[in-house]
Amino acid sequence: MFSIKRVVLTLVLILGVVLAGCTPAATPTEVEAPAAEPAEVEAPAAEVEEPAVEAEEPAAEAEAPPATEPTTLIVAFSSAPTTVDPADHRDRNTESLIRNMFDGLVTRDATSGVHNELAESFNWADDTTLEVTLRQGVLFHNGVEMTADDVVYTFERVIKENMIEYPEAHTSPRKGLIAQLESIEKTGDYAVTMHFSAPYPTAMQMLVHQQVIPMGYMQEVGTQGLLDAPIGAGPFKFISAQPGYTEVVMEKFADYYGGAPDLEPVGPACVDTVVFRVIPEASTRVAALLAGEVDIIQNVPAELVSTLEQVPGIQIKTAVGTSPQWMEMNVNQAPFDDVKVRQAMNYAVDKQLLVDAIFGGKAEVLSGPLSPYNAFVNKSLQPYAYDPDKALALLAEAGWTDSDGDTFLDKGGTKFSFIIDTEEDFRAISEAVAGQLQAIGIEASVRIWEYSVIKPLLQAGERQAFLNNWGDSAFDPVGHMEAKWHGYVEGTTYGRGNFSGYNNERVNELIKLGEVTVDIAERQTIYDEAQQIIYDEVPAIFLVLPDVVSAAAADVQNWEPAADGRFNMHDVCIGQ
Amino acid sequence: METTPPTVQPTNRLIHLWSIRLKLWLRDTKEFLRELILHPTALIGGIIVILYILAALFAPQITSYDPTKGNLRDRLKPPAFIEGGMKEYPLGTDAQGRDLLTRIIYGARISLIVGVVSVGISVLIGSILGALSGFYRGKLDAIISRFADLLMAFPFLIFAIGVMAFIGSGVTNLIAALIFKGWVEFFRVVRGEMMSEKTEEYVEAAKVTGRGNLAIIVREIFPNIVQSIFVLATLRIGEMIIMEASLSFLGLGIPPHIPAWGSMVASGRDFMLVAWWVSTIPGIALMILVLSINLFAEGLRDILDPRLKTIA
């Protein structure tokens, strides 16, 4: 670095001298200030209506300093939100942005599960009928009170066909997230009833992902109007956005009802302005945090975690992840059609070393097909231990030995050689797994794909191994088990993420049963059995559940990233 | 050649002819080398390029490590000359615990192959099509030229990104993507030269003696333009190597386990703050090679073809 730095520096200094004569504005001499405090200079013009808000603040936020300076929080995302319409996306960052401006009936906490937000109470009239009582006195950003009409409108816009009229009429992509909802009706000014097509044990978890929009405003301005000026009932109101949502500026909504009463603090947001900005390059994102340009960054590369921890003034926060990672093996093709080989693969990989080396300790080893934090994980399962000798023994039983002394295992004259297909995001762990398999004599290499390119090949059973993840942000087996471990049934949701070709009749049956069983203990028994079968037949190397790692500047307070990656800025303060 | 005595036997005659050619070639080479020595930057560039080629050829003899095998327990070790470094890894290790020196040496293979093969095939395709188009003109020329115009409308990198997204990453695919547009420039140069040389007297003279078109193209015209092509090709090799790096940066280049400098620089960028060497050392290796190739190419240009000055 020394030499390069010096050379570059010298070069640039020379150029700087040349430039000094030509472009005075560009020479950075008077910019000594340690950055980080942006909002000082230009504040007066735009903050005219602020004082009123300011007055309420101390009451709501006891520990907040008696700030006269408006506070700003800048959050850096890794990819751009695609819209600000709560009904028109299938994207986590979009949801993360939207949930700062729009609240839903319920929300989910980083640790303690689902809590009421716009709903005051729920009552299951029977297995398929849910009565919801709404909170009263909730205001949208335009000052209109939320009523049952808004909630009915919101859900109908999601579940009915072609309700989103811009740019061309289409059906909400979020319909699938609440597929069992058949209809919703208003039963009072602050009461609605939902009718489901079947018992829906995960209803509350899924309701978290739908946010309420104002009917009157929508009827007035339409979807296009909503995109230009989104109005919700969330803690922040929309101010402006750069093209493509590469930057969205929001301001505290002074008349916010306070958010979920179970979750402290309750009341208007602490900071005055929140900016969501997109910085796709991980190294640039980290650099921006270190340079004090942003306060919070998403998706810290695992490699940088231990270093950032040593930087004074940086806090690292981890949340339980919701995306377990596996290497699925094609069970219908040699060599992975032999269960012994698949078990050997599990014994051959040192998962704890992966956790320590690739994830800097910020991950957990998977014991089986489900995340250890899933509500229905089989707690009796233990991770396959790292035991290369056992792996070799199993492989030998399956006929794989190094008979020609070339250090690679072979069987019937064929070398044990295969490609681990993966995506860019899983490059490091894939290479590490390949390296460990090489160590016991398997010629494994890695190939990077685009998901949409490889998916059809995987579903057609044309590939051998695929290392990837599958989210279970609802912490429930539904949305996960039927996708990954149910036999693939084309045109349905069953097996849509099943890339190992695994198809066990009993497991299929159990998965379907679990979807409609409401009794918790009964569900646990069902899923325990399914997990045990999958664990024994090992269609995948069960690898790790990485934590979600974010980082923030030292003065960011009361910030906890949520497990589903949501960044709720309502609670966050900036201070010393 | 006109000194050939008329009395010798046909076989002897051929040997004689070739010995004269060899002598001429040797004389040219000697002269070239003499000029090269007078051109120190080109000489140094040339020597460094040769060293790189030797390192690439004898990689397994130079290092005992396997470039694709790492030891996770030794990941991100700094170079030996820095505190915390290990003697076993003179230039440190990468995130997978692979020896960087080994990967750089093997990486020279891939980078040189990408550069040389993509340019080489581009030259071949460009020259053949250019010669045919420029010499025969007509419909064939019109079709190829229009197609070339079309490809010229795309900036190179944008085109390569598109092609790589289409055919997927990999060494062969990358080379194919680079050739797909790389040939156009050589096509244009050769075609232009063909058109102007065709009207020269020596070509007319050859026609009068009844030699075939192919013979005229290959024997008469080509020797006159081969030097310009060679110089241009050398300059492009460096560019292709940088192109590989840029595509790898976007995740469209060469698969991770294959040691290639571009993808090493690209995948090391996340570690710049904690392990600068992972990205910087291959970057310097790449820079020195490209620099040497360019220095050599510029020297070549000065010596062989001063006309080409403006083609950068």
Added chain:
Amino acid sequence: MKAIKILERVLVSIPIMFGVAIIVFLFMRLTPGDPVDIMMGRGGAVSAGEIEKLRSEFNLDKPLHVQLWLFLTDAVKGDLGYSYVQKTPVTDLIRERLPATIELALTALLFALIISFPIGILSAVWQNSLLDRFSMAGAFMGISMPGFWMGIILILVFAVKLHWLPVQGRIDFDAQLAAGTGFFVLDSLLSGNRAALISSLKHLVLPGFTLGAGIAAILARVLRSSMLETLRSDYVVLARSKGSPEWNVVLKHALRNALIPTVTVIGLQVGVLLGGNMIIETVFSWPGLGRMVVAAIFQRDFPLVQGSVMVYAITFVLANLIVDILYTYLNPKIAL
């Protein structure tokens, strides 16, 4: 006469644009990968009906030649379709992003000119001096470094370590710049917003320099070698013998003639400028066209990629057209 020639050149580029459109279209459609998968994201439940619906919504269920025909006829009307991902008209997205990209490209070009002209001229005048050697070595380094790598190093040095310049973005969010042309420097000048001007200029320095450095290196070398040639030519010798002051000889006689090859090279470098901006915009999070296209390629957002690449190709063809025209003014001997 000249006007007719120029018109002719413009007309010739029209079929090229059509060819470009067809090539881009075919490339995108034949690329493996189903955009519907991307639109739906991963996880959660998706019904087959929803997928069919999306497919017909974007004409993906029609035969290829019908899709191509629809694309071309719409394109002529200035309608490039809707982005799959952002559900917004492609023309709007491009229009929003284009000013950022042009601003960056012009800055880079300006950097390249400011750097290369003094260096190129002085290196030629003082051939083999220390300045000549050093600047030519620097120029060689400039073209021997991958742009993204240089960008990351500059960020670490000037933003993270020295805190002189911002890491990323176009402007501070609180610069209060009123919407205008989308060219932030121009907008802040027009509205007299000094803070916004300083902020946007500071944001331009690192990406502009990174993008311009390679071009500066090439230009400096070309300018130097053509200056060397013209400085030795007869008319310069003549001008000198007539007692013209040296600076006059250099700037008026030698430079003017050395400009001809330089302008050609600038035209060729527009392609580098456009391609390089995809990389540099990604490194510096510059919200321009290049970054959008890179994302769109990975998302298989066909309409957006098609539209953007068309814009790139048109810009490139136009730039070379302008160079050709400039050329005739610099060197009246050359007809178009």
